Amino acid sequence: MRVLHVVTLHTPTHAFGGPTRVALNLTRELRARGEQAVVLALGDGFEGPLPRTVDGVPVKLFRARHVLPRFEVSGITSPALLARAWSFIRSADLVHVHLMRDLVTLPFALLALRAGRPLVLQTHGMVDPTEKPVARLVDTLGTRRVLRKADAVLYLTERERRETAAVVAPEPIAPSFRLVNGVRPQQWLPHRRASASGGPPTVLYLARIQEGKRPQDFVAAMPAVLARHPGARFVLAGPDTGALAGTLELAERLGVAGSLEHLGALDGPEVFDRLRRADVFVLPSVQDAFSVSVLEAMSVGTPVVVTATTGLAPDIERAGAGRVVAGVPDGDNGPLIGRAVLELLEPAAHEKASQAAWQLVRDGFTIDAVTDALLEIYRRVGAPGGPASSPAD
Template sequence: MRVLHVVTLHTPSNDFGGPTRVALNLSKGLRRRGVDARIATLGDKFVGPLPSEVEGVPSFVHQARHVLPAFEVSGITSPGLLARARRMVRGADVVHVHLMRDLITLPFALIARELGTPLVVQTHGMIDPTEKLFAKAVDVLGMKRVLRGADAILHLTAMERDGVQAVVPGTPLGSFRRLVNGVQVQEPRPPRGDRPPTVVYCARVQKRKRPEDFVRAMPTVLARHPDARFVLAGPDTGGLTGPMRRLAAELGVAGALECPGPLGHAEVLALLRGADVYVLPSVVEPFAVSVLEAMSVGLPVVVARTGGLSPDVAAAGAGRVTDSLPDADNGPLVGQAVLELLEPDANEQASRAARQLVHDRFSIDAVVDTLLGVYGEVMARTHPRPAAVHGS
């Protein structure tokens, strides 16, 4: 089976976050099953030639052209990649588009529909009703057509499914399938030993993820653990790293905060293995891959109750769930949750529960099993097509 994954952007620092990581995880999992999975994407911020493979996955990476800078990632494209799109789509048995309102994934999806190639779209919480004029125009010009014609629409949560449905009112979409995010189960992190307690935030540094709650939690934790370290890592897509440093200085805790910036995937896993608690304060978080990766090494997590993974974390005892609010200072609540998880017995129990939760519910192997079933369904509903060379 030949599967083409299409995702908007890949950068050395993973600026696009979850969708790219999901596309890579799924592609790697599929390739371990003997599926010829490949990725088509835009590349940006690379020094030297663009990669022809990403983490072992053959990839068609074309330089991003910022044709509509005001629209940020939605305004990038590549005439070269779009020129190859038809041949790539013809060469695939399934086209799996990580869909957003942009100038790459939407055109690929429209081409798949035109050519009759089985189309699976995955929205990652990025498609819901909006009053933005650009987005509404995109919906009229192509998004509604893609959603009505997709052979399967993958969603994480009921809220995401309902948001997608609301984009095409009056047309019930019967192609929804639930697919959770998955990660590879990792070797467990070693015991802390004599090192200071380490608390980590490792995600895009942007307003939606509320890094200020991470920083505002520091005084509460340092009052009991004055030697604790706090690491705020990730690409600064919201321009907030500087303000977070200044906030730490205002709170008198700047000396305990490290901001290493974006990290490669291997560096992320190393950071998680050397930590004691992972914190993602985001109040709106459909299904954070970063939380799954933390739990995959047995790292207890602190998440907001409104996050998509929070019920699973609470039920398994894999960390602490806080009643964080979007317009409040949630720092003390987050800090108290961190303190609870720094207690040795609580940390050990949550650590075992976190890794077991990933193993039982969110391993990439289980997710790929589900995905292969979806692919089988959509391929069975289409007529066989002549074989073609994949993406050449």
């Protein structure tokens, strides 16, 4: 089966985050099953030729043109890509679009409908009701149509399903299926942690450094933790997408900059090395639908602290895989996060949460199980089975 995964953007620092990582992970697993899958996206921030593979996954990247800079990611496209869109779609057996209101994924979804190809949409929490005039115009011009006419719409959480359906209401949305994110199971190595050896603990933030993920709450939690663990180290890792300067300034104002290490973007083995060395992983985001970073942290047995509004919060709370704090979208959640981190640094609580985190991923969020579910959805929407040639070069 020839599967074309269409996602908006890939950069050297993975600045677009979750949707691209999900597309790459699913494509890798589909190819391991004998399917011919490829990722199609814009490439931005590269010096020299655009890569043809990312983490071993075949990709077809076209250099991004910032035609509407005011709209950031939604305002980039590639005339060369759009000129070849029809041939890419016609050479695929199924088109899987990681949809947002933009100038790449929405045109591909519309063209797939026109070509009569099975169309699967995955919104990653990016398409929800809005009062923004331009977004509402885009919905009128195309978003509602593809959400109604697609063969399947994939959602991560019940909240995402309701919000996506509300975009097309009162008309019905296309058949919807839950598909969670998944990661590869990892080895649990609790003996490597500082908390197990009596050394100073390490607290890690590893995600895009942007306002919506609330890295300032990570820093605001530092004073409470340092009061009890003066030698604690806080590691801030991830590409800067607008919030780094303010986050570092806050650390200076709070007098904790000396305990904060900023690493920038990490990739490949570096990510899991840092996750394994951390005692607690913190992602204060109040808007993540289903963070892959949180899943990766739990896959190596690192307890996590998240807010109640993130998609994984119910699973984490139910399993005891970390701590869930209430979280206020525009408030100071630092003290709540600090208390949660301190709880998880207690040896007994840490060991219990570590094993629960590792087990939670193995029981419900492996990429193998996710790929099984995805292939079943593909079959239900009428995609042909069996290996085939790759989509057009």
